[in-house]
Amino acid sequence: MIYSWKKIVKTGLPLLTLTILIEIIAGQILQGKQESLLLFPIFLISIPVVNSVSGNIGSVLGARLASGLHVGYITLSLKDKEMHDNFFISLLIGFITYFLLAIIIYFIAVFGNLLTEDITLMNFIIIFLLTGVLLISIVALVSVITAFLSYKRGLDPDDMVSPIVTTIADVMGILFLFFIIGIFGVGI
């Protein structure tokens, strides 16, 4: 038998505990903004979407870089052309996805009677898209750095990138969303 439940708990617990510590900080930021979020439920709906899209794209990017490094068609250089292509295509995929999802979220909020204050479709698309593009840029950068550094140190990037990237996307996503909303002065 190669699996035992004790070993699964022992290997999983340390990284999970660290992840949870950071996620609790994200949760406390939400609690601090709770009153405003309840006035603007459309942003409450947006939070898991903003975070998970960047988390997913960052994980895919990391997996692609890991395969490239393992097989050898990507080199450990910041000038690597293949890495640049992967990076910019991730940003493009992020841009298209965030744009489409912004429209869908807006109409869900309209039909669900969740638009308690006046936010126009254009307003919402700009806020959502700016948050998303800012987040995916940072997350893609973190993904490249994590993949390269872990490979350089002899660790498997496949194990490292996904948990690091999704945790960072969760915290930064919430911070960026409130930052962009603050710039546009919607009232949060």
Added chain:
Amino acid sequence: MYAKEMVKQSLPLIIFCGLGAIIAGSTLGLMKDLFLEIPGLIVVIPAIIAMRGNISTAFGSRLGSAYHLGIIDADNLWNEELKQNIIGSLFLSFFVAFIIGILAYITSILPPINVYPNPLKLISIVLISGILSGIILSFLTILIIYLVFKRGYDPDNITGPALATFGDIITMLSIFGSAILVEVLM
């Protein structure tokens, strides 16, 4: 044409996962009255979702490796290796959920936050939703793996995104359900 091929391959799946996140987000929107009634509830949400995502994608990728190693297949699925994996995932969910509840309570009562949740309520909600979503997702993982085996696909390509998407929705619904249950009972 390399770029076009990459966009074509991953964009549909990324958008599909985004639609799943919209369902999770809408559940969050439905819970807004509960956040007022249960202080501290909103704090645990990112942590429970992250815990579930980490535990179940690791579970899925271990089953993928087990398949490649020839330890499990469609005809020999429910064996001791699988049982150890399920027990391990559930114990991990229990421990981590407990840590989430304690951390959320402690960080809330300390300055500068100064919010005073009911610790018993908060920890009960985290434990019930953590275990409940763990059980549902374990069986969902086995079902997905079984279907993937039957069709002869590589589980590595499918379980990750599928579990991430269903995981978020099931976890949000579990938190919603446990919060209502605890609010009614306690």
